[in-house]
Amino acid sequence: MFMDFIVILIISFVVISLWVINVKLDRLANHFEVSDGHTVSDEEIEKELEEEWEKWSQK
Numbered sequence: 001m002f003m004d005f006i007v008i009l010i011i012s013f014v015v016i017s018l019w020v021i022n023v024k025l026d027r028l029a030n031h032f033e034v035s036d037g038h039t040v041s042d043e044e045i046e047k048e049l050e051e052e053w054e055k056w057s058q059k
Helices: 002-032 042-058
Strands: none
Touching: 002 042
């Protein structure tokens, strides 16, 4: 009984964590959607990802 509860908590934590990561990456992807035809370079994407990682790791 207690072991089942622990397993459910662990699975819930993993699912919620993956959902949060998905939401963050989706926001970042929407940030890079460009409607004026300007393309974003890999370096700009990498820089933005590093900035997001820094913000996330400081919390």
